[in-house]
Amino acid sequence: MIFVALLVLLMFVGAVAAGAFRDLINAVIASALVSFTAAILFYFLQAPDVAMAEASIGAALTTAIFVVAIRRTRRYEE
Amino acid sequence: MSFVYQNIYYIGSIGLILIGLYIVLVKRNLIKVIIGLNFLDTGINLLLISVGYVRHGTAPIFSRPGLSPGQMVDPVPQALVLTAIVIGVAVLALALSLAVRLYEHYGTLDLRKIRGLRW
Amino acid sequence: MRKVIGIIFLGVIIWGLVLSLSQVPFGKDKMEVGRRYLKRGTEETGAANIVTSVVVTYRGFDTLGEVTVLFIAALGLGAVLYTRRRSSERIEPSSLVLRTGCRFLFPLILLFGTYIFVHGHLTPGGGFQGGAIIASGFLLIYLGCPERRTQELRLGATESLGGLAFVVFGLLGLAVGGYFLTNFLPKGTFNSLISAGVIPLIYVAIGFKVGSELAGIMGNLMERTK
Numbered sequence: 408m409i410f411v412a413l414l415v416l417l418m419f420v421g422a423v424a425a426g427a428f429r430d431l432i433n434a435v436i437a438s439a440l441v442s443f444t445a446a447i448l449f450y451f452l453q454a455p456d457v458a459m460a461e462a463s464i465g466a467a468l469t470t471a472i473f474v475v476a477i478r479r480t481r482r483y484e485e
Numbered sequence: 486m487s488f489v490y491q492n493i494y495y496i497g498s499i500g501l502i503l504i505g506l507y508i509v510l511v512k513r514n515l516i517k518v519i520i521g522l523n524f525l526d527t528g529i530n531l532l533l534i535s536v537g538y539v540r541h542g543t544a545p546i547f548s549r550p551g552l553s554p555g556q557m558v559d560p561v562p563q564a565l566v567l568t569a570i571v572i573g574v575a576v577l578a579l580a581l582s583l584a585v586r587l588y589e590h591y592g593t594l595d596l597r598k599i600r601g602l603r604w
Numbered sequence: 605m606r607k608v609i610g611i612i613f614l615g616v617i618i619w620g621l622v623l624s625l626s627q628v629p630f631g632k633d634k635m636e637v638g639r640r641y642l643k644r645g646t647e648e649t650g651a652a653n654i655v656t657s658v659v660v661t662y663r664g665f666d667t668l669g670e671v672t673v674l675f676i677a678a679l680g681l682g683a684v685l686y687t688r689r690r691s692s693e694r695i696e697p698s699s700l701v702l703r704t705g706c707r708f709l710f711p712l713i714l715l716f717g718t719y720i721f722v723h724g725h726l727t728p729g730g731g732f733q734g735g736a737i738i739a740s741g742f743l744l745i746y747l748g749c750p751e752r753r754t755q756e757l758r759l760g761a762t763e764s765l766g767g768l769a770f771v772v773f774g775l776l777g778l779a780v781g782g783y784f785l786t787n788f789l790p791k792g793t794f795n796s797l798i799s800a801g802v803i804p805l806i807y808v809a810i811g812f813k814v815g816s817e818l819a820g821i822m823g824n825l826m827e828r829t830k
Contacts (some may be wrong), residue, residue, distance in 0.1 A: 575677035
């Protein structure tokens with residue numbers, strides 16, 4: 408139970424950091440951290456299908472799509 | 486303190502929804518707004534799965550021959566959230582393609598300068 | 605001004621969520637429909653994974669709608685990012701280490717994704733997870749050795765064939781049974797690979813479709829590098 412509380416705290420830290428970073432690549436990596444901790448929380452809630460889907464789609468493919476889109480636009484938030 | 490420990494999943498998912506909503510409402514860069522939209526999606530999926538949890542339950546898969554269906558968690562929210570995750574990534578890809586097109590047309594991604602998106 | 609309005613709005617949302625979640629205590633057994641699916645799931649569909657049977661058989665029409673939404677999103681992305689002049693610069697080949705690594709890893713990743721969606725009715729997994737892993741294999745090719753990328757035409761053909769197979773299975777169910785997406789093949793022995801009727805075939809079609817669709821989305825976004 409203390410492990411779950413630490414994971415939720417890590418998720419909050421990652422989400423707040425994604426909102427506060429100026430470099431957009433850092434924000435995208437923080438959002439990948441949030442997706443990853445959400446996948447672990449899904450596993451603790453006894454949902455292995457959803458954990459697998461969130462880890463592969465949310466943490467890997469979303470980050471790749473974001474990085475490709477940032478490469479075609481501006482990198483730093485003004 | 487035991488109230489926090491009992492409902493830790495509810496607190497985590499509501500907090501993620503609120504942070505995502507704050508980023509969508511306040512931030513000025515379009516890519517940041519799309520990141521906030523992604524957080525909103527993830528938070529709502531976490532809330533749906535944690536509503537369907539049964540205490541001391543196990544995953545709804547009959548892997549061993551001794552499992553009885555009386556001690557399993559709810560399978561219906563898991564099926565709906567599986568659909569929702571894939572739709573979330575589809576909406577994200579479409580939003581990012583629109584952002585790329587906006588940048589090529591206006592030269593900036595600041596929401597105050599793009600006409601029609603100000604508020 | 606915007607921040608103040610934002611925080612007031614967030615306060616209203618917090619109040620509404622807490623009020624509605626106080627009626628749903630955490631961990632209590634409150635399912636009605638799920639209990640029926642758990643009790644009668646294995647003898648009605650023959651699959652060991654109840655989430656798979658809910659996604660494909662009990663709520664199969666929702667899965668058809670979701671596959672349609674994914675298709676429309678990929679179509680919209682291709683239409684928005686359409687450019688008439690392709691970049692005709694010569695892609696220089698990558699180094700030897702990168703090329704060998706990609707060539708070694710790509711069939712293994714494809715095999716792993718296929719294993720996950722073929723065993724979707726026995727173990728956790730299924731079409732969507734396996735399709736995402738296949739798309740990661742294609743992403744490796746796009747990033748590591750981009751001179752060996754697949755033509756977009758072949759990916760588009762695979763995706764359309766996958767979606768068409770799903771609809772054809774539904775229509776066959778309508779012709780044989782009584783309603784759209786009936787499980788019309790025999791159920792077989794429990795917990796073996798060939799079982800659960802039409803569920804593994806539908807998941808194979810969905811896996812191919814989702815994998816080639818996500819790979820096509822990545823390829824469309826990566827055109828015309830700056």
